[in-house]
Structure formats: C-alpha cells, structure tokens
Amino acid sequence: MAFLELQGLSKMYGETTVVTDFRLSVAKGEFVCLLGPSGCGKTTTLQMVAGFVPPSSGRIGLDGRDITDLRSNRRGLGIVFQSYALFPHMTVAQNVAFGLEMRGVATAEKSERVGRALDLVHLKALEHRYPRELSGGQRQRVALARALVIQPPVLLLDEPMGALDAKLREEMQIELRALQRRVGITTIMVTHDQSEAMTLADRVVLMNRGRIEQIGSPFDMYEQPNGRFSSTFLGKANVFEGCSKGGSFLVNGLSLPVARGVPAGAADYIVRPEKVEFAPHDAIVRGRVSARVFLGNHWLFQIDTPLGAMQLTHPNSGLPRAKEGDEVGLTWALESVHVVARGAES
Ligand SMILES: Nc1ncnc2c1ncn2[C@@H]1O[C@H](COP(=O)(O)OP(=O)(O)O)[C@@H](O)[C@H]1O
Ligand SMILES: [Mg+2]
Structure with missing residues (x-):
C-alpha cells in the first residue's frame, strides 16, 4: 500500500x-x-x-x-x-x-x-x-x-x-x-x-x-500527452482534428503520415512546435510564415498552412531560419506524432 x-x-x-x-x-x-x-x-x-x-x-x-x-x-x-x-x-x-x-x-x-x-x-x-x-x-x-x-x-x-x-x-x-x-x-x-x-x-x-x-x-x-488538453496545457502543441484511415491521417482533405498501427477513426493529430522542422525538400506541408518572434534562446514561427496555423520553434543558433512572408516547407518525424482518438480523454 x-x-x-x-x-x-x-x-x-x-x-x-x-x-x-x-x-x-x-x-x-x-x-x-x-x-x-x-x-x-x-x-x-x-x-x-x-x-x-x-x-x-x-x-x-x-x-x-x-x-x-x-x-x-x-x-x-x-x-x-x-x-x-x-x-x-x-x-x-x-x-x-x-x-x-x-x-x-x-x-x-x-x-x-x-x-x-x-x-x-x-x-x-x-x-x-x-x-x-x-x-x-x-x-x-x-x-x-x-x-x-x-x-x-x-x-x-x-x-x-x-x-x-x-x-x-x-x-x-x-x-x-x-x-x-x-x-x-x-x-x-x-x-x-x-x-x-x-x-x-x-x-x-x-x-x-x-x-x-x-x-x-x-x-x-x-x-506522451494523452490528448488535446494535456498537450496544450503542458507545453505547446499543434493539434489537428481529423480522421485516421488506412495508415494515414486526413485533415481538410490532406493526408498526413502516421506510424503503423494507429487505429482508424476520428482523432486529434498532435505534434509539438519544437518537433517541426523547416524542410526545403520533401515537406509534409507547405505554408507561409505569418509571424516570427524572437524569444532569446529560441525563435517562434507561426506558419499559415492548409492544415491551419502551425507553430514551429527553432533554437537560436545565431541567424533566424526564415522571415515573415517566406514560403517554407515543414516536416516532422513520425515518432513525434501523437494520434489520440477523440473522446479518449475524459
Ligand atoms: N465552498 C465552496 N462552495 C461552493 N463552490 C466552491 C467552494 N469552494 C470551491 N468551489 C468551487 O469549486 C471549484 C473548484 O475550486 P478550487 O478547488 O478552488 O479550484 P482551483 O484550486 O483548481 O482553482 C470552483 O468552481 C469553485 O468555485
Ligand atoms: Mg486553488
């Protein structure tokens, strides 16, 4: 006990x-x-x-x-x-x-x-x-x-x-x-x-x-946040509502990659801003930088994409990676994604 x-x-x-x-x-x-x-x-x-x-x-x-x-x-x-x-x-x-x-x-x-x-x-x-x-x-x-x-x-x-x-x-x-x-x-x-x-x-x-x-x-x-509430209360997160189906995840008609074994059905697709990276090639999604904020140890970028507004953080290594108005590609690793069935969190 x-x-x-x-x-x-x-x-x-x-x-x-x-x-x-x-x-x-x-x-x-x-x-x-x-x-x-x-x-x-x-x-x-x-x-x-x-x-x-x-x-x-x-x-x-x-x-x-x-x-x-x-x-x-x-x-x-x-x-x-x-x-x-x-x-x-x-x-x-x-x-x-x-x-x-x-x-x-x-x-x-x-x-x-x-x-x-x-x-x-x-x-x-x-x-x-x-x-x-x-x-x-x-x-x-x-x-x-x-x-x-x-x-x-x-x-x-x-x-x-x-x-x-x-x-x-x-x-x-x-x-x-x-x-x-x-x-x-x-x-x-x-x-x-x-x-x-x-x-x-x-x-x-x-x-x-x-x-x-x-x-x-x-x-x-x-x-390992177990849903939208956890992922956004403890830290920041990009959360997309969609549907997991046949090994991919559909949001606004776009198909996002998911790891094997993700169950089908309505779910939230969660990826943290520091797990999103700029990708000149092979981007998962493309968008335009709508805001860039300098926070000392890192930069915060807001990017308008067909998925909705996304956030990306990048450590401050001297020069910023992109500026407002730039067209950019974004990618992230499958291991960084959490797909949580909607209604799974209490
Ligand atoms: N003595 C009380 N009578 C009626 N409602 C109360 C009383 N104490 C707290 N509440 C209500 O219970 C809820 C939880 O309050 P509380 O435990 O103080 O929350 P927290 O500490 O997380 O801010 C609130 O909606 C609050 O208004
Ligand atoms: Mg209190």
Whole structure:
C-alpha cells in the first residue's frame, strides 16, 4: 500500500460536483504536483487531504491508517497556503516555534528544532526579525519552516509562490526542490503554472473540470500527452482534428503520415512546435510564415498552412531560419506524432 492513498475522492457543493473520483497513490518521499487551470478543483482536493473540507465520497489513507474522518489538527500535516499569513506580532523564530508550543514541546527541544528548521530554509540569521522586515521570498521560507518544524508526514502546498515575482519564484522553486529532496518529505503541491510543476514534481497530476486528465512524470507527460488538453496545457502543441484511415491521417482533405498501427477513426493529430522542422525538400506541408518572434534562446514561427496555423520553434543558433512572408516547407518525424482518438480523454 502506498504511503498516501486517495481513493475515489469526490466533492459536491449542492448539485455541483467540483471534484470527481480523484484517485492517487503517493509514495513516501514523492513530490506530486496537482496542475490545472483555475477552478479545476486543485485546492478543494488538497483541502480534503488537509482535513479542512470533508469529502462527499471516497477515502484517504495515510501510512496504512484511514484518516478520512480525522480532524485536520489530528492529521498533523504541514500546510503552506498562499493565504496562510505569518503572525505579524511574532518574530521569525516565534512564528516557527508556534506549532511546537501548541504541541507542548519542551523549551530546549523546541529551540533546537526551530534552529534546525530555520537552517533548512537559510533564515537562521534573521530569526529575530518580524515578518514586515522580510521580503516576500523570505516570508515564504518562514511559512515553509513553520510547516516543516512539526516534522509532518506530508507537506501540503497550495500555490505557495503565487505572490512572488517571476525571477524570485524560479529561485524559490529550485530551493524548494532541493529542500524537499534533502528532507525526503512526501509533498503535494498545487499550482496552475506548468513550468513550476515541471520544475518540482516527480509526478504531475493534470486536472481539468474536477477530473484527472493524466498522471505522469513531467517528461513522460510532455512526450506522451494523452490528448488535446494535456498537450496544450503542458507545453505547446499543434493539434489537428481529423480522421485516421488506412495508415494515414486526413485533415481538410490532406493526408498526413502516421506510424503503423494507429487505429482508424476520428482523432486529434498532435505534434509539438519544437518537433517541426523547416524542410526545403520533401515537406509534409507547405505554408507561409505569418509571424516570427524572437524569444532569446529560441525563435517562434507561426506558419499559415492548409492544415491551419502551425507553430514551429527553432533554437537560436545565431541567424533566424526564415522571415515573415517566406514560403517554407515543414516536416516532422513520425515518432513525434501523437494520434489520440477523440473522446479518449475524459
Ligand atoms: N465552498 C465552496 N462552495 C461552493 N463552490 C466552491 C467552494 N469552494 C470551491 N468551489 C468551487 O469549486 C471549484 C473548484 O475550486 P478550487 O478547488 O478552488 O479550484 P482551483 O484550486 O483548481 O482553482 C470552483 O468552481 C469553485 O468555485
Ligand atoms: Mg486553488
């Protein structure tokens, strides 16, 4: 049995189901990200694990125990929510010590554990400061230390970096990842930011409208999206609606190559922009460059083709490969194509 088992969790508010049959097994030490658009049920799912929202159905098991009906404070989980403000009238050390005081931990042990937690987040030097004297990133690290100091079996994070600017956010992500691996704490984090999920997670749980769309490592999910939603939420994708028939794929009267064994029927043909290449000869499709955008490490081209608008990215190797208005040929390898039957994704 997995360390944390979420067995068919559902949540209804009145007639509306906001989370449907959420099933997930989390291994000890694993870092799982719940990823999905705003309103898809990520926070509700996390709140059910935390014990703040009772599930309408389903069970939660932790380390072999059923904790579904346990009150949140008896679950002893470490929680960092964006809105979980620090106590403004307490110093950094006092904020971190708070959870231990609630648990009646003796003074000597308490100060040792607070010291260790602050060391973990590199804030020992600031232990006497008040929250108002800290930057956003430092406050977030205090919140982390406060969650970690109770040595919880599971750490639950809900958009903990939502308030930070992009650069700091990226630094904090790398720091959090290192910290999580070092402590080895089982972690579930909610985010709507795909690059954050990819940076942090061992496994991503992609959600849409209250349901799980796909579960996998960032690499597997990126390389093997199971449908239109996955391919466009995690990264970018060219998606063409069409029909697989007799070893090829028909879109707008055009025939595209597919690998052997692709089943016949209505489907989406998916190919990522970085897998599309310029092809002076033997193009699969031809078109005209309608836009070219320079993004530093790569170029993004938009190309009008008979299939519809396509995107192609090309690493910046100095000179751009084409300019706006150019007629170009495009090709891609069969291995880069995903043909997913329409309606196959839930
Ligand atoms: N207490 C509540 N009462 C009614 N509807 C709610 C409540 N909490 C959340 N919802 C609804 O449930 C859906 C999922 O919300 P939430 O879990 O917060 O999504 P996310 O965190 O993915 O943005 C939303 O449509 C939201 O409006
Ligand atoms: Mg949320």
